[in-house]
Amino acid sequence: MTHHYDQARWSEAGGEVYESLLSEKGEKTVEIDDSALPDDLTRDSLSLPDVSEPELSRHYVRLSQQNYGVESGPYPLGSCTMKYNPPVTEDVAAVDGALVHPDRSPESTQGTLALMYRLQDYLARIGGVDAVTLQPPAGAAGEFTGIRIAAAYHEANGDDGRTEVVVPDSAHGTNPASAAMAGYDVVEIPSEDGRVDLDALAAAVGDETAAFMLTNPNTLGLFERDIEAIADIVHDAGALLYYDGANLNALLGRVRPGDMGFDIMHYNVHKTFATPHGGGGPGAGPVGVVDDLAEFLPDPHVRESNGGFELYTPEQSIGKVHGFAGNWLVLVKAYAYIARLGEEGLLDTSAKAVLNANYLASQIDLEVPYEPFHHEFVASAGERDAADLAKRMLDYGVHPPTTKWPEIVEEALMTEPTESESKRTLDQLADAFDAAAGDDDATLEAAPNRTTARRIDQTSAARNPRLSWQALDD
Amino acid sequence: MTGGSPYVPHTAEETTAMLDAVGVEDVEDLFDVPEAVRFDGDLGIESRTEAETKTEVAGLLSRNDDLTEFLGRGHYDHYVPSVVDRISGRSEFLTSYTQYQPEVAQGFLQALFEYQSMLVELTGLPIANASMYDAATALGEAALLAARVRETSGSTVLVPGYVREERVSVLENYGAGADLDVQRVTTEQGTVDLSALEAAADDDTLVVYAENPTTRGTIEPDLDAIGDIAHDNDALFVVGSDPVALSLLERPADVGADVVVGDASVLGMPTSYGMGLGLFATREDFLRQVPGRLVGASEDAAGKRAYTLTLQTREQHIRRERATSNICTNQAWVALRTAMHVAYLGPDGLLEKAERMVTLADEVAGALNGITGVRAPVDDRYHFREFVAHTDQPAHAIVEDLDAKGFAVHEIGEHEVQVCVTETNAGSVDDLVTAFQEVAR
Numbered sequence: 015m016t017h018h019y020d021q022a023r024w025s026e027a028g029g030e031v032y033e034s035l036l037s038e039k040g041e042k043t044v045e046i047d048d049s050a051l052p053d054d055l056t057r058d059s060l061s062l063p064d065v066s067e068p069e070l071s072r073h074y075v076r077l078s079q080q081n082y083g084v085e086s087g088p089y090p091l092g093s094c095t096m097k098y099n100p101p102v103t104e105d106v107a108a109v110d111g112a113l114v115h116p117d118r119s120p121e122s123t124q125g126t127l128a129l130m131y132r133l134q135d136y137l138a139r140i141g142g143v144d145a146v147t148l149q150p151p152a153g154a155a156g157e158f159t160g161i162r163i164a165a166a167y168h169e170a171n172g173d174d175g176r177t178e179v180v181v182p183d184s185a186h187g188t189n190p191a192s193a194a195m196a197g198y199d200v201v202e203i204p205s206e207d208g209r210v211d212l213d214a215l216a217a218a219v220g221d222e223t224a225a226f227m228l229t230n231p232n233t234l235g236l237f238e239r240d241i242e243a244i245a246d247i248v249h250d251a252g253a254l255l256y257y258d259g260a261n262l263n264a265l266l267g268r269v270r271p272g273d274m275g276f277d278i279m280h281y282n283v284h285k286t287f288a289t290p291h292g293g294g295g296p297g298a299g300p301v302g303v304v305d306d307l308a309e310f311l312p313d314p315h316v317r318e319s320n321g322g323f324e325l326y327t328p329e330q331s332i333g334k335v336h337g338f339a340g341n342w343l344v345l346v347k348a349y350a351y352i353a354r355l356g357e358e359g360l361l362d363t364s365a366k367a368v369l370n371a372n373y374l375a376s377q378i379d380l381e382v383p384y385e386p387f388h389h390e391f392v393a394s395a396g397e398r399d400a401a402d403l404a405k406r407m408l409d410y411g412v413h414p415p416t417t418k419w420p421e422i423v424e425e426a427l428m429t430e431p432t433e434s435e436s437k438r439t440l441d442q443l444a445d446a447f448d449a450a451a452g453d454d455d456a457t458l459e460a461a462p463n464r465t466t467a468r469r470i471d472q473t474s475a476a477r478n479p480r481l482s483w484q485a486l487d488d
Numbered sequence: 489m490t491g492g493s494p495y496v497p498h499t500a501e502e503t504t505a506m507l508d509a510v511g512v513e514d515v516e517d518l519f520d521v522p523e524a525v526r527f528d529g530d531l532g533i534e535s536r537t538e539a540e541t542k543t544e545v546a547g548l549l550s551r552n553d554d555l556t557e558f559l560g561r562g563h564y565d566h567y568v569p570s571v572v573d574r575i576s577g578r579s580e581f582l583t584s585y586t587q588y589q590p591e592v593a594q595g596f597l598q599a600l601f602e603y604q605s606m607l608v609e610l611t612g613l614p615i616a617n618a619s620m621y622d623a624a625t626a627l628g629e630a631a632l633l634a635a636r637v638r639e640t641s642g643s644t645v646l647v648p649g650y651v652r653e654e655r656v657s658v659l660e661n662y663g664a665g666a667d668l669d670v671q672r673v674t675t676e677q678g679t680v681d682l683s684a685l686e687a688a689a690d691d692d693t694l695v696v697y698a699e700n701p702t703t704r705g706t707i708e709p710d711l712d713a714i715g716d717i718a719h720d721n722d723a724l725f726v727v728g729s730d731p732v733a734l735s736l737l738e739r740p741a742d743v744g745a746d747v748v749v750g751d752a753s754v755l756g757m758p759t760s761y762g763m764g765l766g767l768f769a770t771r772e773d774f775l776r777q778v779p780g781r782l783v784g785a786s787e788d789a790a791g792k793r794a795y796t797l798t799l800q801t802r803e804q805h806i807r808r809e810r811a812t813s814n815i816c817t818n819q820a821w822v823a824l825r826t827a828m829h830v831a832y833l834g835p836d837g838l839l840e841k842a843e844r845m846v847t848l849a850d851e852v853a854g855a856l857n858g859i860t861g862v863r864a865p866v867d868d869r870y871h872f873r874e875f876v877a878h879t880d881q882p883a884h885a886i887v888e889d890l891d892a893k894g895f896a897v898h899e900i901g902e903h904e905v906q907v908c909v910t911e912t913n914a915g916s917v918d919d920l921v922t923a924f925q926e927v928a929r
Contacts (some may be wrong), residue, residue: 021592031793032594036602036831044835046736050846051870055707057739061609062835063602067571070831074575074599081595083583091585098495099583102538111549115559116762118552118896119887125551126761132548139531151621151764152817162661188830191804193647195632197665200809267531274525288495292598292821294586294781295619296763299817313657333657337562337624337751338762341819350545355493356535362492365515369498370829372518373506386520389719408592416588419805436497437506460789465591468789475786475798479775481615482605486785 016449017442019411020086021465022079032466033076034148037483062332080466081293090374092390092428093186093233095263095285097367102354103289103347112236112346116338120325126342127323130316133349134300139258140352140360141279142270143302147311149340156280156299157192157227159312163278163303164225164254164331165196166310170330176224180253182210184234184420186260187226195303198224205422206337208234208384216247221254230257230274231264231426233420235371235387245275254278254307259299262286263432264368264389267361277304283348290347296343333472364389368434370440377444380451383423390430392423395451402423402458403450409464410446431483491535491765516888555896556916560874560908561651561703562623563762564754566732566841572828581824584819586781590796591788600783600820603827610734611748612741617780619752619819620705622764623728624655626749627697628662629779629813631766633747634639634695635666635722636777636812641722642692643668649675650702650727668694678876680704682713689721699728699750700737704906705849705874706867715744730754731767731830733872735840748769753819755833756826765822776882778801779813781820820838826927841911845873848903848909853877855921856907861928866904874908879928889927895920 024033029037042064049056054199065073082089089096103142106112111125134146150156161179168176180201201223203214209232219226226248238244243356248255257271257279263286265271271279282291284297291297303311312335355363363398367389375382380393393415395403403430404414404427415429427447432438450458462468480486498506499879503515512518536544539754557565576582580595587593591636600618607616620626631645643662647656650674660670674684680698689696696718700708708714709725718725724746731752753765770778776799784798794885830838849871856864856877864877879886880903887899895916898906 033598035598035605042835044839046839049736050843050850051707051736055738056736057742057869060735060835060839062606062838063831063844064834065831067569067832070828071571071575073831074580074828077595078575078578078580079595081580081584082589082592083580085579085583089585091588094585095583096583099493099579104577104582106542106545109546109549110554111546111552113758113760114552115557115565115759115896116563117559117561117898118555118557119891122553122555122896123551123604123761128551129545129548136533136698139533142527151625151819152815153507154816155625157619158661158814162664165664166492186809187804187806187808188814188816189528191807191811194809194811195662195665195814197667213741239520239522240520241525267524268519270527273527282817290524290582290821291585291817292582293584293593293600293676293824294820295818296822297817315872330823331663334624334654335658335661336792337622337652337654337658337764338761340764341621342761343763345755346545346549350541352533353536353544354541355495355533356491357531357533358491359493359535360531360533360540362496366493366496366498368518369503369506369510369515372510372512376509376511386518388519404589406590408589413592414589415568433493433496437502462591464892466594467591467792467794468794470590470788470794471786472796472798475784475796476801479782479798480785481601481782482608484605484608485614 016445017411019409019464023466024076032132035483036065036073040064088435088443089413090415090429090431092430092441093260095430095432097288097432098434099288099290103350106116106350107346109342112343124322127316129346129349131318131323133345134316136352137300138302139283141302142272143279144305145308145311146300146302147315148300148345149312150299150301151336151341152295152297153280153282153299154188154192155335156301157188158195159301159335160256160278160280161193161196161225163307163310166330166332167307168224176222178222179224180218182228184232184422184462185227186258189258206420208236209238210244212243214241215244217250219248219253223251225254225256227256227258229261231261231388234392235383235390236384237388241274260285261389266362266364267357268364272304273443277307283344287348287351289344296341296344298341363433370433370435372432373445374440378447380447390428393427395421395425395427395431398425400427405469406450406453406458406461407446408462410449412443412446530897555894557896558907558909558913558920559898561898561906562751563759564873564910565759565912566754566910567834568758572825576825576828588829594795597783599824599827601785601795604783605824606827606830607767607769610731611769611804614772615775615778616769617778618783619823620766620780621819622766623749623750623751624658625767626768627655627728628659629662630726630747630749631659631668631695632666633774634776635668637774638694642694644692645670646673646688646693647693647697648673648680650678650704651699652703658890677869678702678704679708679869680714681872685714685717689717693721693723695724695726697726701733701872704867704876705871706869707872711743719744726895732842732845735838752826753822753905755829756822765819777812780815780818801868826841844911848914849873849875852907852909852917856885856924859925859928860926873910874906876904876906879903879905886927890923893923895923
C-alpha cells in the first residue's frame with residue numbers, strides 16, 4: 015500500500031506565484047533626512063517590506079506549510095541523522111537563566127558554567143576522551159578546530175614537516191574542506207570493498223602526515239573493523255587519528271572513539287543528540303581530545319574550582335574558533351536530551367537506529383551492495399536515475415534519502431531512517447522506495463507532482479543567479 | 489520496555505518481527521564490531537523523567553545571578569516580538585534540515601531568499617549569503633575570500649585596535665592556513681586613526697577592516713577615507729556592522745565596502761550566551777568565491793517561480809578540498825528569525841529603533857557624566873547603543889560594586905567601563921545612574 019501526499023500550496027497574484035514575496039505584499043521607502051545624526055553619517059533612504067503583523071503571521075505560517083520537517087514525516091537523509099526532536103528541549107532552552115550575555119563574569123554565571131561542565135563531562139564519557147570543548151558552532155567548525163589542534167600539537171613538538179591530512183574517498187566533503195582551510199594538502203586514499211584499504215593507508219601516511227580523518231561507521235554504514243590496525247599505522251607514522259562524529263548515533267554506549275584509538279573527535283550534537291537543525295542550522299560541534307591534546311583546546315575552557323566553576327585558557331590554546339561561546343542554546347538542548355535518555359536510552363538509540371536501517375533495507379527491492387551496515391545503508395538505483403527516483407518518492411509522502419553519494423555506489427540512495435521511526439513508518443518508506451522504483455522513467459522524470467513546487471530547474475538557477483528580490487527584475 | 493529511549497516507538501512485538509525479517513535473533517548481532525573495541529563499562533549517566541529534566545536544567549541555570557545587563561560589545565539584547573518566537577518555532581521550520589529537496593522546502597528557501605534580499609537592501613551590496621556562524625567567523629571567511637580573489641596581493645589583514653580580542657583570535661585561526669598575518673592599527677577617539685592606517689597599509693595589505701559602529705559604540709566619521717586607503721593599496725575593504733545600525737548609518741556599499749560582515753542575531757535571538765548569526769554580503773564579481781549557502785530564484789516544471797540552493801559547486805559537499813568554505817550546517821533558523829523580525833518592524837520600525845540607539849546612548853552618557861568621578865562618553869564621537877565612561881575609581885572596583893547592586897557593565901580598561909543601552913534595559917537606566925552615584929566617588 016503506497017501513500018500519497020499533497021503538500022500545501024498557496025496561490026496569489028493570479029496563480030503566478032505560490033506565496034508572494036514580502037516585498038510584493040507591500041514595500042515602503044523611508045527618506046532619512048531629519049536624523050539624530052548628521053547627513054554625512056547616514057544613508058539617504060531605506061526600503062523594506064511593510065506589512066501588518068497579521069499579514070506577517072500568515073505569510074510565515076504559509077511558508078511553514080510549504081516546508082517539510084521531521085514532524086511532517088520520515089526524513090531519512092543519510093549521515094544527517096534526522097531523528098525526532100523532543101519539544102522538552104525547546105522549553106529548557108527558553109528559561110531566563112539561559113539567556114545571559116556572553117560577557118557576564120564567571121562568578122555571576124555559575125549556572126551556565128555548571129551546565130557546560132556537566133555537558134563536557136557527559137560528552138567525554140560518551141566519546142571515551144579526556145577533555146571536551148563546546149565552542150565550535152557546527153560539525154565542520156569542530157573539524158577545523160580539531161585540525162588546528164593537531165597542527166598546534168605537531169608544532170609544539172617541533173614536528174613542523176607535517177603538511178598533509180589524509181582522508182578516505184568515502185569521507186564527508188567537510189573533512190577535506192576543513193583540512194584545506196587549515197592549510198593542509200589533502201591526500202585522498204581509495205577504499206577496498208567499502209572500507210579503508212590498509213595498504214593504501216600505510217602507503218599514504220608518513221613523516222608528512224598530520225592526521226588521518228575517519229568516520230566510523232563510514233558513509234556506507236560499514237564499521238571499520240580494522241580500526242586497531244588503522245590506529246597503529248597512523249600513530250606509528252607520528253600522525254593523529256581524527257574521528258568525524260557524523261555517524262556516532264550508531265555506536266552510543268557500545269563503542270567509544272577514544273577506546274578505538276582516536277585522538278581527536280567532534281560530536282554533531284544536532285544529529286546525535288536531537289537538537290533541531292532548523293532548516294540548516296544552528297548545530298554545535300564540540301571537540302573531544304585525549305589528555306596529550308587538552309592543552310591546545312580553544313580559549314576559554316570550563317573547569318571546576320573550589321566547588322564552583324571557572325573559565326580558563328589552556329596553556330597552549332589555539333585561541334578562539336567562535337566569537338563567544340558557540341551555539342549555547344543548542345548545547346542546553348543537547349544536555350537535556352542526554353539527561354532525559356541516560357545510558358539506557360543512549361544504548362537503545364543505537365540499537366533501534368541499527369535495527370531500523372537493517373529492517374528497512376530488508377524490505378526494499380533495490381540492491382544494497384555493501385553490508386553488514388549499521389545505522390545507514392546505501393541502496394543502488396542501478397540503471398535508474400537516483401535523483402529522479404528520489405523526486406518520485408516525494409509524491410509518496412516521504413522525504414527521500416541522500417542521492418548520488420557516496421560515488422562508490424552507482425546511483426546511490428544513502429538512507430538513514432534513525433531510531434525514531436516505527437515499523438509502520440519504515441514500511442511506508444519501503445513502499446515509497448519500491449513504488450518509485452516500479453514507476454516508468456517518464457513518470458520519474460515528471461515527478462514530483464504533489465508538492466508545493468514541481469521539479470525545479472537547478473541549471474538555470476546557477477546559470478542565471480537571481481539571489482535577491484532586487485535581482486528578480488533583471 | 490523500561491529504561492530505553494522515550495523517543496523510540498517500537499513495541500516488543502514489532503522489534504521481534506523486525507529482527508525476524510532481518511534474520512537475526514538479537515539486535516546485538518547487527519553490530520559488526522570486534523570484541524576488542526567494544527565498550528563494556530558504564531557511562532554513569534542516569535536517565536531523568538521529562539519533568540526532572542526540566543527541573544534540573546532550570547535549577548542549574550537559576551544559579552546565574554539575576555543582574556540587569558548593560559552589556560554589548562558585539563552582542564545586543566533587542567526585544568524579540570512574540571510572533572517571531574511563535575511562528576519560527578513551528579516544527580516545519582524548526583525540525584527541517586538543509587534544502588536538498590527544494591520541492592518540499594519552498595517555505596524555508598523563500599524565507600532565506602527574503603533574508604538575503606533584506607541584507608542586500610541594508611548593505612547596498614548585491615550578494616548576501618544565507619548565514620555564517622557569527623560575526624567573528626564571517627570576518628575570518630571574508631579574509632579567506634580576499635586571499636582567493638587577491639592571490640598575488642599580500643597577506644596582511646589590518647584590524648583597528650578597537651576590535652574585540654575574540655574576533656581577532658578567530659580571524660587568526662581562520663587565516664593561519666592561508667598564512668595571513670593580522671596586524672592591529674592604532675585608534676583615535678575610538679575610531680580608526682587615518683594617518684596610522686595610511687602608514688600601516690602597503691603592498692602587502694590584503695584586507696582593511698573597520699566596524700561601524702565600533703566595538704566601543706562609536707560611529708566611524710570617515711569610512712570613505714578608510715575604504716580609499718584600502719583600495720589605494722589594492723586591498724579589500726571589509727566593514728563590520730549589524731542590521732539595526734545598517735538601517736540608519738551610511739550604506740557600506742556607498743563607502744566602497746567590498747564585503748560586509750557582522751552579527752545579524754541582534755534581531756534574531758536574545759543574547760543567549762553569544763549565539764550568533766554571521767551576516768555576509770559582497771560584490772557581484774566575487775559571487776563564485778562566496779562561502780556558504782546561497783538561495784536563488786528559478787522556475788519549476790510548471791513555469792512558476794520557485795527557489796533552490798544554488799551555485800553549490802562552490803561548496804564542500806561537491807568541491808571538497810577546493811571549496812570556498814568548509815561550512816555545512818549554518819545558522820539558517822536564526823536567519824529566518826531575523827528576516828521575520830525585520831519584516832515585523834518594517835522600515836519605519838527599524839529606523840525608529842536605530843535612531844533610538846543613538847539618542848539613548850547620548851542621554852545615558854550625559855546622565856553618567858553628571859556624576860562626580862565619572863566622565864562620559866570618553867570618545868568625542870556619535871555613539872550607537874553604547875559608549876565608554878572614564879571612572880576615577882578603578883574600573884574593576886566599579887564593576888564589582890555595580891554587580892553587588894544588581895547591574896552588569898563591561899570593564900575594558902584600568903579606569904574605563906563600557907555601558908550599553910537598548911530598549912530592553914532602558915527602563916532601568918535611572919536605577920543604574922543612582923547606583924553609579926553610590927559607587928563612583
